[in-house]
Amino acid sequence: MSNVDAGVPAPVAGRKGLANGFDFSKGTAGLSPDTVALIERRKRTLGTLGPLFYNRPIHVVRGSGAHLFDADGVDYLDCYNNVACVGHANAHVREAVADQLAKQDTHSRYLQDEVLDYAERLLALFPEGLDRVSFTNSGSESNDLALRMARVYSGHQGVVVTANAYHGITALVSSVSPSFGTAIPLAPFLATVEVHDVLTGDMPADRVRAVLRERFVAAFRKLHDAGYGVSAVLLDQIFSSDGVLPGAQGWVADVADMAHRAGGLLIADEVQSGFARTGDAFWGFQRHHADADLVTIGKPMGNGIPTGAVVYKAAIGDAFAACTRYFNTFGGNPVSMRAAEAVLDEIESRGLLKQAKTVGDYICDGFASLLAGRPKLGQIRHAGMFIGIDIRSDDGSRPDPAGTQAIVDALRDRDILISASGADGSALKVRPPLVFTTADADRLLAAIGELRDLGYFG
Structure with a gap:
C-alpha cells in the first residue's frame, strides 16, 4: 500500500536535488585551484553523498557573531544559519564547554548535576503538563523517539505530516519526510496534507x-x-x-484537538522554530496556542x-517506559548540557527573543519597501527572524525556482549567505543567527537593492 494522501498527490519517486546545492556532476570549471583541490579531496573521502552549498562553495575557516570568514579573510554575512543561534564562536558557550571538558564528560547513567540543572531550566520554559525530558544528540533522534513514544501511548501506527515536510534522517523519520523525494518509499502508514496553497493565499484566516x-x-479517516x-x-x-508558513495562527491548535479526538498526539517539531x-x-x-x-x-x-x-x-513517558527502555550514551552528556545552558544564558541576557522580532520586522519592512511593485516579488512571510x-516569473504568473537560485547565487557573490525553500525551491529563505543586528540587516538590504537595480526582481 502506498502512503495515504489528503489534498495532495502522492510524492513522485526519484531523487530531489537540494535547494542551493553544488552539482558535483557539472565539474569544477571556473573555480579557484584551492577550491577545486578541496572539492576533490572531499570527494575522495566523503564521496558526493553529503551536499555542499552554492555553485561556488565557500571554504570557511572561522566565524564571529553573524559572520563567517573564508581562507582569504573574506567576510560573509551569514543570513541562514540557525544552528549557531547565539552567534558563531560565541565566547560564553566556548568557555562553558572548555570548563566542563576540564572536569569530566561521560554518559548520563551516573548521577550528575549538569543534566539535571539544564533539564529543570528547560522544562521551566514549557507550559504546565510538558514536564519530562529525554535527551538525544540531534533533532532526527528526537523525532524518532517521539514517534516511537506516540505509537506506544496511542496504540496506533499512523502518522500525518505536511506535503513537503522534512523531519530528519533516521529510517523511521525519513520515511515520514516527503521532502526527500527519493525512490525509497515513504511509510505505508503515512498521510500527507497540503498546506502551502492555503497558507500562502489571500483566504481569510478563519477560512x-x-x-x-x-x-x-x-487524512485521519483514511488512516483509520x-x-x-x-x-x-x-x-x-x-x-x-x-x-x-507562519500564518493563520491557531490552526495547529485545531489540528491538535482533532488529533486527540482521533486517538493520536501532536508532536511539535521545534528544531527550526524553537x-x-x-x-x-x-x-x-x-504561537498557535496548541496543546x-x-x-x-x-x-x-x-x-x-x-x-x-x-x-x-509524563503519562506518555510512563507508558513507554512500561514496555521498553530508552538510553542514549551521549544524550545529556555534561559538555552538551553546559553548552545548552550557555545558549539559554545568551538568549535571556541579551534579550534575543525581542531582538528576533524587532530585527525580523526590520528586514521584512526593508524588503517590502525596496521591492514594492517589482513583478517577480511574491509574498513575503515571516515570524521573527x-x-x-x-520569487515569481517575469509576469508574476508562476513560481520561479531558477530566478530564486539566481538571487541566492548573486548574493553569495556579494558575500551574503541565504538559501531557498519550498517544494520547488522558489522561496528565498532568510534565517540568520539570533544575534543578527540592524547593521547586519542594512548590509543585506543594500545587497538586495543592488540586485533590484540589476533586474533580478523584474
Whole structure:
C-alpha cells in the first residue's frame, strides 16, 4: 500500500536535488585551484553523498557573531544559519564547554548535576503538563523517539505530516519526510496534507483554518480506514521545508484537538522554530496556542555542539517506559548540557527573543519597501527572524525556482549567505543567527537593492 494522501498527490519517486546545492556532476570549471583541490579531496573521502552549498562553495575557516570568514579573510554575512543561534564562536558557550571538558564528560547513567540543572531550566520554559525530558544528540533522534513514544501511548501506527515536510534522517523519520523525494518509499502508514496553497493565499484566516481542519480530518479517516489509526501528527512549527508558513495562527491548535479526538498526539517539531526564533514566543507551538503532547528540539540547542531533546507529558513517558527502555550514551552528556545552558544564558541576557522580532520586522519592512511593485516579488512571510520570500516569473504568473537560485547565487557573490525553500525551491529563505543586528540587516538590504537595480526582481 502506498502512503495515504489528503489534498495532495502522492510524492513522485526519484531523487530531489537540494535547494542551493553544488552539482558535483557539472565539474569544477571556473573555480579557484584551492577550491577545486578541496572539492576533490572531499570527494575522495566523503564521496558526493553529503551536499555542499552554492555553485561556488565557500571554504570557511572561522566565524564571529553573524559572520563567517573564508581562507582569504573574506567576510560573509551569514543570513541562514540557525544552528549557531547565539552567534558563531560565541565566547560564553566556548568557555562553558572548555570548563566542563576540564572536569569530566561521560554518559548520563551516573548521577550528575549538569543534566539535571539544564533539564529543570528547560522544562521551566514549557507550559504546565510538558514536564519530562529525554535527551538525544540531534533533532532526527528526537523525532524518532517521539514517534516511537506516540505509537506506544496511542496504540496506533499512523502518522500525518505536511506535503513537503522534512523531519530528519533516521529510517523511521525519513520515511515520514516527503521532502526527500527519493525512490525509497515513504511509510505505508503515512498521510500527507497540503498546506502551502492555503497558507500562502489571500483566504481569510478563519477560512484557512476551516479548510485545514477538513484536510486533516480526511487524512485521519483514511488512516483509520487503512487500519493504521492515528498515532501522531508531526508538524514543524514554522513549516520551513514547505516554504516558511507562519500564518493563520491557531490552526495547529485545531489540528491538535482533532488529533486527540482521533486517538493520536501532536508532536511539535521545534528544531527550526524553537529557542526564540519566531520572536512571538520561545516555542513555535505557543504561537498557535496548541496543546502539544511531545516537543522535539535540536539544532540551535547547543549552538553547534550536537544535542537534542524530547519534552513530553509524563503519562506518555510512563507508558513507554512500561514496555521498553530508552538510553542514549551521549544524550545529556555534561559538555552538551553546559553548552545548552550557555545558549539559554545568551538568549535571556541579551534579550534575543525581542531582538528576533524587532530585527525580523526590520528586514521584512526593508524588503517590502525596496521591492514594492517589482513583478517577480511574491509574498513575503515571516515570524521573527525566519523569513520566506516567494520569487515569481517575469509576469508574476508562476513560481520561479531558477530566478530564486539566481538571487541566492548573486548574493553569495556579494558575500551574503541565504538559501531557498519550498517544494520547488522558489522561496528565498532568510534565517540568520539570533544575534543578527540592524547593521547586519542594512548590509543585506543594500545587497538586495543592488540586485533590484540589476533586474533580478523584474
